Amino acid sequence: MTTSREIHLKSRPAGTPTQAHFELATVELPAPSAGEVLVKNLYMSVDPYMRGRMYDRPSYVPPFQVGEVLQGGAVGEVVSSNDPGFKPGDLVNSMFGWREAYVAPGSALQKLPAIEGVPVQAFLGILGMPGLTAWSGLTQIGEPKDGDTVFVSGGAGAVGSAVAQIAKIKGCTVVATAGTDEKVAWLRSAGIDHAINYKSAPSLLGAVRDAVPKGIDVYFDNVGGEHLEVALELARPFARLVECGMIANYNATEPVEGPRNIMYIVGKSLKMQGFIVTQFAGLQTQFQAEMGGWIQQGKIRWEETIFDGIAKAPDAFIGLFSGSNTGKMLVKLA
């Protein structure tokens, strides 16, 4: 019998989550039955969208249940297998995160492709869901053209840092925001044209306008709130606003003020389109080939912020909302 520690949702947060909303539990795992596999997780992912699943309301993914283990992306290694498709040592991607180990049907797991020089946890970041989110949202909705100006909020996060670099590869001028001078320095070192610390800038609108006085053609929104207003203000006619996330609003306990300049959407013929990465799942192979190629050519860099051990998973998650990560936020489990 193997034991695993896992994180349960203890109660539903109102506002920003705290330690009190999570509980560490130890469970015993049976041996895998026919068609099942025992997996030891190596890394688990925490992502802003998970906050939405802590509300009890209908959404594109079902809500987490109080008293039950949380779910999320994880990469792990097969320990023992009763599924002929898997053998010990295989690396797999799953949605069985927030635990150290688990038993699951092999059909619920995705075997990871081997890409030279890419560590396994990259399949939770640049080559995984956040990378696909960046690549598909930017190319399928933002439609950047050579010479366009692209504005990215949350530019040093897992999604934003990929968006900013892909836009550079596509021949765009890129302006990105982040919340610390270190993140701004990282963006500059990655070749981003204009990086702005939105917390220290006297005026976000002024700082972005100074950087790109002719306005923006594409806005990739991870943040919402004031950033979205700035994007609407500086949008050029026919600009595309890719609505990927609005982390500024996720912990709001009252209705949030909407953008006061939404009317520009008519006068400037703007397109504002939201998406959930699962709608682009069919592009996964194309994405991994293209992104894998860029990584091997040294055209894409990424950062990771790693918390150690399952007990730190709630801290890692809570840290997303104060911007304590540069790049992908991960929890190392083994």
Next chain:
Amino acid sequence: MTTSREIHLKSRPAGTPTQAHFELATVELPAPSAGEVLVKNLYMSVDPYMRGRMYDRPSYVPPFQVGEVLQGGAVGEVVSSNDPGFKPGDLVNSMFGWREAYVAPGSALQKLPAIEGVPVQAFLGILGMPGLTAWSGLTQIGEPKDGDTVFVSGGAGAVGSAVAQIAKIKGCTVVATAGTDEKVAWLRSAGIDHAINYKSAPSLLGAVRDAVPKGIDVYFDNVGGEHLEVALELARPFARLVECGMIANYNATEPVEGPRNIMYIVGKSLKMQGFIVTQFAGLQTQFQAEMGGWIQQGKIRWEETIFDGIAKAPDAFIGLFSGSNTGKMLVKLA
């Protein structure tokens, strides 16, 4: 020498325009020079977008100038011509509205096609700019499919009444709002499934939700404000929000509150896209053929609200903002 009366912009309104912002002037017209034509206007159009041209700010059309004649769509009859392309009696469409007569180069005029059973002023409404706005916005951005539910605000106006009927032709269930019981009755008589008086409904959200409990696939927005919030609330995944106008905001003197539920755009993967009808000018011929066919088959009805005489043009325009029109608002000039 011919004289013409015309309307000048006397001063720029802040808030809702009043009589005091307009001035009636009489001018003398020269005989047409080579390439020019003398036209007597029969009908002129007043449209909500003209309010935007009364602000002194950059936009997709240049602002009106104080002390100068206002411009706008008009249909007229050629009186005398020095352009071989035109002869007396020809009917023409132009942007030389807000005056009884004018001299202009023939190249600035568009000769009207004759469509059996269609009066000349229809080229300012159902077969003109408002009709093209409705048809192109709905088909090119809204992309309604058979069985979809379409929500239209300003449903009894020139654009909205065309949208609602085209959506019915496309096989959709249609819910439309208007501001008087008479307009609601007209919408019902035109075969619209659900017509709601948004001024007397205790709750706009409740009324629309009761009418279409499964939610909406397309929203055609002429109004903005609360209607847009309701549309975001009731939108189904992948719904399209066609942003044609936001008349609720046009006379605002302070920044308007934005939709507080804009975050749905991410979670429901919504597309919200604004447009100006000129971008679809290339579809004019296709539009007139299709719409002309529907009119002749009796599938499309329209209403006109007609003010008499150039001196009444400001009243007609001001009336747009209190909803004093059913269907196309026109001024009869001759």
